[in-house]
Amino acid sequence: MRSTFGGLEIAKRGLFAQQAALNVTGHNIANTNTEGYTRQRANMEASMPFPYPSLTNERQAGQMGTGVIVSSIQRLRDRFLDAQFRSQYKNVGQYEARTNALEQIEVIMNEPSDKGLRYVMDEFWNSWQKVSQPSADYSTREYVIQKGKALAETLNFIDRELKQLQKDFNSQVEIKAEQLETIVKQIADLNQQISDIVPHGYIPNDLYDKRDVLIDKLSKMLDIEVETVPIDVDGKKVDGPVNITLKNPSGVQLVTGNTPASITLVDSGKLANGDDRRFISVGGTQLDSGNLKAGEIYGLVDSRDTVIHNYITKINDLAKAFIKEVNEKHSSENFFSGADASNIGVAITDPNKVAYDPANPGDNSIALAVYALKQSTSISIGGTTTSFDGFTRAMIATLGVETEEAQRMKENAESLVMEVENRRQSISGVSLDEEMSNMIKFQHAYNAAARTITAVDEMLDKIINGMGIVGR
Template sequence: MTGLFGTLGTATRGMNANQNALQTSGHNIANINTDGYSRQRVHMQTEQPYKMTGVGMIGMGVKTAGVDRIVDNFIRTQTRDAYSKYQFFNQKAEALGQLEQFMNEPSKTGIINSLSVMNDSWAKLSSNPELATSKTLVVENSNSFTDMINQTTTQINQLKNEVIDNIEKSALDFNEKLKELEILNNQIYDLASQNTVPNDLLDTRDSLLKDLSGLAEVTAEFDMYGRVSSLKIGDKTGTEVLTLDSRKEISVVTGGTDPSNTISLGGKAQEKVTIGGALPLGTIVIADTSTNPAGYQNVTVNQGQIGGYKEAAKEIDASLKEITKFAQVVADTINTAYKAESGADFFTFDANGKMAVNQSLRDNPSTLVAGKKDATGVVQPGDGSLAHDIGQLFGKKDADNMTFADRYNSIVTKNGISKQQADNTANAQLTVLNQLEYKNESISGVNINEEVSDVMRFSQAFQANARVIQTISEMLDTLINRTGV
């Protein structure tokens, strides 16, 4: 349509388009501090022109073709991957840092110092084998050493249990966010199927995917509506936990022994289920409760908080076993020498693996044997040769070419190196993550100066179109009311 009414329609469309643009700029400004928000732009297109015979194509103005969400999906995928890796090393470093504190080395109150004090007391006993105080010192210093070993192993066991609890909580969090994503999929479809682009819902989707990647590495695929059509833990060959038709919960092996056949279903601590097999603590599975015991599918998690906690639990368990072996080596070495002359062990272990000085020696330190039997099978007064030989054992290298101190230092050093590597990698990954987030912000973030400039630009365009309408109105008034008979 041409003529005054055609021009009126052109101006009206111009007002509507610029009003939509103003609304969108206002929406951007309102959400400038909203985490995960992506700025939006109204996409304007020229209206289909009108062909006038003898004249040609007459322009019909502008139309709003849609509201675009300004994002770079490649950068967002990279950001999720970097975030997952950062959380892995960060949580691993945090757990190993606590282990480092429990080992408490180097320190005047650590196990190495206690080992040295125990060694000195044997050496002093060899010089004063009949002195009751020297015997008491050996027993008491040895008892302090065992207390320190037991306290350290207890703390490390508690740390391991805390790490397993954190895996359980992270799995529960993962499942809750997965449920939110399933609901969001339906909301996205409801709007997208009505030819409406659900920009704000897509922002929420991306935020949920980032949160999920912080818990475990995930790979997402999207359908034409913007829904997550497939979500896998790991890469494209990983375990699928969400489709458009189904959702699977992850569960955690949390039984009291390692390996265990008890899981926390869906990460819920109060819902314990027995599975048909034994798996290491902290293992992630998808359980099938239709059978009794429940079937399961192993899920590999190598990144995110869950992956970091799992890796930390593995290293904590290895350190615990090495400390237990260290204590056993010390006990066996001293017991072998002491029992040959006294007929009894110096150190004992209870049913729970707790190390202690023989109860009879603790009750009566004066019965401690310091010398060796002679040809008649009697230890002569003043003989401190056994105490001397036991003192020498502390500096003697074993079959692994290590002294007692070397063996424990090796355990501490391994953990220290692993902790340092995790710290360094976490810091490096944080740098990468910050760069990606900065790049994402430069693309999708709201620039207040740009938005204010747009408000002015669209406002002026709106006013100009309004002026055209006012002019057409005056022309129509002249045409209708001031012309004719």
Template structure:
């Protein structure tokens, strides 16, 4: 039979277990508004019965219970929703960068407000028409030079602004290390890589602490919340996949169509963070490619992701890209395309104006723009261009409506070509804004589902608090009852 103190022990276990459950409930209420916190639950379990039947023990009519204990403090989390939220976050990170940089590029093309390139270009051709109407008027000829200077200045300014945007995305080192590779040491690309390295180190350090606590039998729920919050942040940079063991070890991979790349790996009983870097490979393409390196060797083909090829390919994929790094590279390619279009426009303008200005008779007149022009960056009026032949002015003026081939575009005019650039930039901003808004809506729905599972409901916790409070009081009343019984047994029986 159970001993004299048997009932007292049962009541004590009830008091201790309900007090622990109250502590867990209080912890939930205290963190109801803490970002990334997952609701915790004290799992109550009956303790082993007083007698367990075996070959040497008589089978009793029923086993006598010995009370309750807290088996574990369980963290409420849905792994599937975590995967969905991180995937949504990677798409959101992509469109955030695309929209941010598209807006910056849009400011370079201030049309139709202000004195943009289109307005100045039209004035330039109108001034040539005035020269045709007044071929001997020096004032009209001077106006042509002034409008040409203004036009060239706007070309140079726009090129500088776009180049500055490109340098803001990625700046490479001046020296090769190893040969053929230039590490990206500045700009948003470098900053993003540094943030990834900081996050992976923090995740690895947290994981090693979690492993030690798990080995000691603890449940490091708050540390797991911190690690998951860091993983959510890491997912903004790219599509990640996590593998978590029961011991607390974690492996994190960057996933791409071409394969997977470890950024946090398991090594024996420890977790190690990799080192991510962005570099330029001059051998990959005449215009070079940017690669994301995952092991610090740069030249290891199995540990690098071709960001440029992936960014150029991503618009054809459902969802169009993942992660802010890919968004930055895609925006850099968009910026390069704008620079090329601007160069094509400037070079075609120089070539056609110079040809028209010396047309009648052939070879007569002057070289109006400097023929050494390589693009929008250095277009300028050639020194001594004031000696304009009036009869050639009409040929230049007619260029405004002449169908031309500019870059890859055929049967277009200077004005239409430039309008196409402006329209494309504006359409990109609208498209990126819509995609980001859609992705944020999807992310919001997923986060709402996560909160419905892992979030703290104060009303629910207050209900639990009352439940455990009454359980505590009832167990305490059992102790008082046991005390009365023992007092009667010890002090009153003679």
């Protein structure tokens, strides 16, 4: 037969269990706005009943319960949704970088607008049309020089700004290398802390959250694969350290247990302005557009080495064609100086020498020949036979299409990530309404357990102080 004092133990366990549940609820509420926090739940189960079956214990009908215990503090997290989120997040990083590059190129080109490259080109051609007229005078020829300078300065500006943009993306690669190194070191440190705590029977939920936040950030930068190594604790498998590997290039380890990969910067080739082209190296493997397939770092490298580089090349090809074709038609003296968009300028300083043929001073054939270049479709620009206007329109149109496509892909990726994140938050996020409801539930249970102690105390008082007193 059980002791009367057993009721106190049951009530005490009830108090402790409900208090623990209230503490967990308070912890959830306090971290409602904490980045990456996963709501927790106190799992309760009945404690070992009495008596436990053996050969010598007393026989009675059934077993008597001994109360409740908090068996675990569970972190409500869905690994499948984590994997989905990280699989999509890398696309957000990639298309953010690409969209950023293309949008900035659009700003530099200032197209479409009435002050962009095409407008300046039209003004240049129109000045030659005016100087081809019989009434052309000194001021008209000066006008041609000024419009030539405007065109040259526009090409100079676009070239300079595109090269600066490429340099900026090169700097962003350097910044990402520092961020990557910091993140992998922090994950390795958390792996060590988790490995130290778990074998002692503790579940470090908050450390898991910190690590998951870092892994999410890492998944935006690179296409990664995460493997959780379980630790055996009293026959149960508990999450331990994680190993993180790159999917592309395949097999490159970022984190192995408590050991982070060596992250360094390496130089390979030159930028258009002559600066060293920087790449991130992970454990001796260079990450470039040849082996990366997705992620923010891929987006930065590809934008720098392909997207921006292509437009630098196109502007240079256009400038070279202007220098060559106009100078050939302006045979008496070179009109343009320089070799490409970086240094194109107007060579003529005397307006009287514009479209001037010493053998035929009144002849306007030079001006007409230069003006005819506007309509010519047999101009060689960058290995393509086209017209100046056709090449420029195609370049602007391609930029618009590429920007629109990058924006669309970015929005699609963000939409998919948001959908997964909403599903993840429905499981892991803290709902204040739900937590307040739980608080009331646990508070009532705590009060009831306290009332049980009072009832048992009254019973014991009767037994101790009221029994055995006869005849008084």
